[in-house]
Amino acid sequence: xxxxxxxxxxxxxxVAAAVLVERGHDVTIIDNFSTGNPExxxxxxxxxxxxVSEVVDEVLSQGGYEGVVHFAARSLVGESVEKPAEYWQHNxxxxxxxxxxxxxxxxxxxxxxxxxxxxxEPEVVPITEDAPATPTNPYGATKLAIDHAITxxxxxxxxxxxxxxxxxVAGAYGNIGENRAVETHLIPLVLQVATGHREKIFMFGDxxxxxxxxxxxxxxxxxxxxxxxxLALESNISGTHRIFNLGSGDGYSVKQVVEMCREVTGHxxxxxxxxRRAGDPATLIASSEKxxxxxxWKPQRTDLRTIVEDAWAFTSxxxxxxxxxxxx
Numbered sequence: 001x002x003x004x005x006x007x008x009x010x011x012x013x014x015v016a017a018a019v020l021v022e023r024g025h026d027v028t029i030i031d032n033f034s035t036g037n038p039e040x041x042x043x044x045x046x047x048x049x050x051x052v053s054e055v056v057d058e059v060l061s062q063g064g065y066e067g068v069v070h071f072a073a074r075s076l077v078g079e080s081v082e083k084p085a086e087y088w089q090h091n092x093x094x095x096x097x098x099x100x101x102x103x104x105x106x107x108x109x110x111x112x113x114x115x116x117x118x119x120x121e122p123e124v125v126p127i128t129e130d131a132p133a134t135p136t137n138p139y140g141a142t143k144l145a146i147d148h149a150i151t152x153x154x155x156x157x158x159x160x161x162x163x164x165x166x167x168x169v170a171g172a173y174g175n176i177g178e179n180r181a182v183e184t185h186l187i188p189l190v191l192q193v194a195t196g197h198r199e200k201i202f203m204f205g206d207x208x209x210x211x212x213x214x215x216x217x218x219x220x221x222x223x224x225x226x227x228x229x230x231l232a233l234e235s236n237i238s239g240t241h242r243i244f245n246l247g248s249g250d251g252y253s254v255k256q257v258v259e260m261c262r263e264v265t266g267h268x269x270x271x272x273x274x275x276r277r278a279g280d281p282a283t284l285i286a287s288s289e290k291x292x293x294x295x296x297w298k299p300q301r302t303d304l305r306t307i308v309e310d311a312w313a314f315t316s317x318x319x320x321x322x323x324x325x326x327x328x
Contacts, residue, residue: 001066002026002064002065003020003027003065003233004060004065004068004069004107005027005068005069006052006056006068007036007052008027008029008031008036008045008047009029009033009037009041010031010035010072011176012113013113014036014037014041014042014176015173016226016230017041019230020229021044023230027042027044028046028048029048030052030055030056030059031047032050035075035181037179052072053094053097056098056101057100057101060107063105066109067110067236068098068107068110069110069111069113069233070095070110070112070113071113073094073142073143074087074139080137080139081138087138087139088142091139091142091143096149099149099150108157108158108160108238109160109161110160110161110162111161111164112146112147114147114243115139116165116167116247116286117137117143118140118144118147119132119135120132120133121134121136125283126249126285127286128290129165129245129290136279154240158238158239160236160237161240161241162232162241164225164228164232164244164246165243165244166225166245166286167247168217168220169185169219169222170185170308171221171307172315173222173223173226176222177310178315179315186254186257187219188315190261191265191312192315194261194267194269194312194315200271201269201271203271203273204280205274206273208283210253212255214254214255215281216251216252216282216285217251217284218248218286219252219304220248220299220302221299224246224297227297232244244288244291244295244297245287245288246291247288248302250285250302255271256304260308264308
């Protein structure tokens, strides 16, 4: 298929683009490199360096496109609270511009990178797709708004679409991994201690109602995630908008993650308990049974050691290329 991948230089987008290229698809990437890395653009993909909303109509007007995978978005929860206008503009307005361009040029196949943040603080764990969608921050709210827009476009214009709501993405795929200037994910933050870019890691609360007192999260390997995007593209149904949760189905605590990073890296990784953060739930685990049943998705890399080993193999070879500020 001839495909457009927006945000294809970001962590998740670049791995998905690489997998699509490997599967023989003709991939064009639009990315402005605001958070993505040029070196993550896979060989064999065509790159358009620009804002999605400014060029998507022109790109799709070239004809022949059979599908779009939309990753491009602002995605920092804290920043979305401080700068909501930027999130509504960059996420929702850009998505609407993309949907209009797709409709104009007859592109009827879409996979959208959504998020578990659409659920807010869950009442029941594991979280299923029919759980109430009550986001607690502008980031999650913008993603949910886009989901609603996609549903209406599917019904009105025959768009076949899938939204993939994923939880904590981690790991690496060869020379593509997490390497951002502003990092908020636990595993790369812990590994920054082992590389000397951070003196210690903070664990926010050790009195949660969990087996060891630290918060529990569901981690999904980046390659398993990318493969779900391929399956979605290949099975979209005209006029239908599907929503799937993607996760490992297992939960690991902050202490378990830190200890596994110690084992894999051989570094002591000092850890300090800090006060709980407002709004953090004790446990977040996804139910991915629907994706397994309807997409035929079969995650292969669900154990924590594999995830950390792959992330460490990428992180440890970065050296001076690490895109992080040296800090405590």
